[in-house]
Amino acid sequence: MENAVIQLKNVSKKYGDFMAVNQLNLSIQQGEIFGLLGPNGAGKSTTILMLMGLTEPCDGSVEVCGINSTTHPIEVKRKVGYLPEDVGFYDDWSGLDNLIYTARLNGLEPKEAKARAAELMERVGLADQKDKKTGKYSKGMRQRLGLADVLIKNPDVIILDEPTTGIDPKGVQELLNLIVELRDEHQMTVLFSSHNLHQVQQVCDRVGIFVDGKLLAEGNIEELSKQLFTHGKYLIELGIDASFKNIPDAQVLENMLTSLEGIQSIKKEDEYFEIECLADISSGIAKAVMDADYKLRYLNKKEYGLDAIYNRYFEGGVSHA
Amino acid sequence: MKQIWIITKKELKGYFDSLMAYILIVVFLGLSGFFTWLYGNNDVFFINRATMQPFFSIAYWTLFIFIPALTMKQIAEEYKTGTIELILTKPISDWQVVTGKFLATFLLIAVTLALTLPYYFSIASIGPIDHGSVLTGYLGLLLMSAAYISLGIFASSITSNQIVAFLLALIIGVFFQILFGIIAGAFPGIVGDVISYLDMQYHYHSIIRGVIDSKNIIYFASVIAAGLMASELSLVKRNIN
Numbered sequence: 001m002e003n004a005v006i007q008l009k010n011v012s013k014k015y016g017d018f019m020a021v022n023q024l025n026l027s028i029q030q031g032e033i034f035g036l037l038g039p040n041g042a043g044k045s046t047t048i049l050m051l052m053g054l055t056e057p058c059d060g061s062v063e064v065c066g067i068n069s070t071t072h073p074i075e076v077k078r079k080v081g082y083l084p085e086d087v088g089f090y091d092d093w094s095g096l097d098n099l100i101y102t103a104r105l106n107g108l109e110p111k112e113a114k115a116r117a118a119e120l121m122e123r124v125g126l127a128d129q130k131d132k133k134t135g136k137y138s139k140g141m142r143q144r145l146g147l148a149d150v151l152i153k154n155p156d157v158i159i160l161d162e163p164t165t166g167i168d169p170k171g172v173q174e175l176l177n178l179i180v181e182l183r184d185e186h187q188m189t190v191l192f193s194s195h196n197l198h199q200v201q202q203v204c205d206r207v208g209i210f211v212d213g214k215l216l217a218e219g220n221i222e223e224l225s226k227q228l229f230t231h232g233k234y235l236i237e238l239g240i241d242a243s244f245k246n247i248p249d250a251q252v253l254e255n256m257l258t259s260l261e262g263i264q265s266i267k268k269e270d271e272y273f274e275i276e277c278l279a280d281i282s283s284g285i286a287k288a289v290m291d292a293d294y295k296l297r298y299l300n301k302k303e304y305g306l307d308a309i310y311n312r313y314f315e316g317g318v319s320h321a
Numbered sequence: 322m323k324q325i326w327i328i329t330k331k332e333l334k335g336y337f338d339s340l341m342a343y344i345l346i347v348v349f350l351g352l353s354g355f356f357t358w359l360y361g362n363n364d365v366f367f368i369n370r371a372t373m374q375p376f377f378s379i380a381y382w383t384l385f386i387f388i389p390a391l392t393m394k395q396i397a398e399e400y401k402t403g404t405i406e407l408i409l410t411k412p413i414s415d416w417q418v419v420t421g422k423f424l425a426t427f428l429l430i431a432v433t434l435a436l437t438l439p440y441y442f443s444i445a446s447i448g449p450i451d452h453g454s455v456l457t458g459y460l461g462l463l464l465m466s467a468a469y470i471s472l473g474i475f476a477s478s479i480t481s482n483q484i485v486a487f488l489l490a491l492i493i494g495v496f497f498q499i500l501f502g503i504i505a506g507a508f509p510g511i512v513g514d515v516i517s518y519l520d521m522q523y524h525y526h527s528i529i530r531g532v533i534d535s536k537n538i539i540y541f542a543s544v545i546a547a548g549l550m551a552s553e554l555s556l557v558k559r560n561i562n
Contacts, residue, residue, distance in 0.1 A: 054410075077410060077413075078412040082406075087406070088403025088406060092338070101327075105327060105412075
């Protein structure tokens with residue numbers, strides 16, 4: 001915990017009778033990309049607002065880079081860059097002018113602000129469009145400019161709230177690559193709030209699942225899989241043809257499979273096997289089928305990813321209590 | 322302070338880029354010039370005295386109408402375009418944002434009023450003029466403008482619709498400009514005195530007569546501070562929502 005850049009301890013936030021965030025404990029380390037997952041109204045945006053010092057928790061403490069966000073919001077805003085879902089810019093100004101203005105608000109001197117803004121327009125791939133008015137920018141270009149705005153202060157922490165909404169697939173991939181590059185280059189800590197499981201799984205080191213103001217689970221995909229799918233991360237479906245064998249119920253094969261390392265459970269129904277295992281041992285299973293002299297009809301491997309984990313939480317597979 | 326000035330410069334640039342500043346200056350100078358020199362009834366030649374009183378009377382009413390038009394977009398536009406998030410997530414306080422915007426409009430009004438100084442020199446050249454009352458007259462206009470600017474920014478901070486912000490600022494202004502004076506008459510005793518104290522015309526006319534009373538200064542300072550603080554509070558509430 002000594003390198004925790006974001007630290008929330010027993011944080012609660014109520015709006016009237018509505019509990020937006022309930023006893024939240026969260027710690028995010030330096031250089032980590034952390035994904036915040038959850039449906040609308042789960043408390044993700046309120047958590048972000050509290051991190052930025054834009055709203056105060058009713059209970060608990062919020063610290064970013066060791067600074068209390070509630071009592072020292074300005075200091076926190078010096079260290080945190082925030083990119084919302086739909087970033088607003090002054091439409092009748094050029095992208096470069098918008099960036100110079102925000103650089104100045106971030107405390108950069110005029111000369112430095114101009115140089116840094118030009119450098120970042122290049123970095124996010126908008127050098128050719130820097131003099132174009134932002135009112136004429138596409139959604140993807142606006143988000144890129146938003147990322148440049150986030151980076152202009154050299155932040156220690158970047159908070160991205162649904163940053164890829166409305167961007168085309170190519171633009172999304174470029175934005176995600178850029179985020180990972182920035183983390184790798186500058187060891188920035190990134191908090192990535194999104195509905196898109198695939199994107200979160202693609203870039204995040206760990207994820208937290210929010211429901212009804214509570215953080216139900218946190219960890220990397222493997223840890224969460226282990227918590228939820230206690231019989232293994234992989235499910236392998238095997239179909240064989242045993243009709244020509246003397247022992248047509250394939251009992252021999254079941255015995256052979258049981259002896260394989262990593263097997264957690266085997267369900268057998270005639271010539272169909274459902275095997276749960278900790279690692280991908282599909283090649284070992286195929287070899288066992290051949291060694292036992294059965295014909296392989298099909299071998300289908302399914303890995304429990306973030307979508308399976310998420311569905312377990314949101315489709316009643318896991319108690320919210 | 323640096324951040325306030327950055328916002329002030331940006332807002333001033335916005336006024337001039339959108340031609341708003343030019344329109345204000347031209348229309349204000351035209352109207353005030355006409356009523357000061359040419360109207361034929363209560364102008365300088367009609368009164369036949371070297372005085373700036375006709376100018377101060379017309380300027381008071383003209384600014385009352387113009388200021389809501391200047392302040393209506395100050396914060397409402399930022400809400401509408403989403404740029405409020407861009408600003409408030411920077412290392413600046415809500416107070417700095419509100420103050421920066423207030424100063425921009427105040428400077429624009431100050432520049433506009435400075436452009437009427439030739440009226441003063443012209444009138445002074447045709448007869449003996451009470452320089453003290455001219456000075457306090459300008460001071461009264463600046464204080465009254467500052468008060469309406471802070472109220473206008475407040476109106477702009479509670480809506481994302483500029484027209485609503487304009488009308489709201491005008492309605493609040495009507496209370497200070499006209500209604501408090503009328504309502505006060507209906508209430509005898511201390512209630513009437515309190516409502517009467519809120520009447521801006523009373524304080525303005527006290528100042529332009531050449532009397533700088535601490536009571537009047539405290540009144541204007543209070544209205545300005547109340548408007549700015551209410552705007553800041555409104556921004557904080559908006560953040561939460």
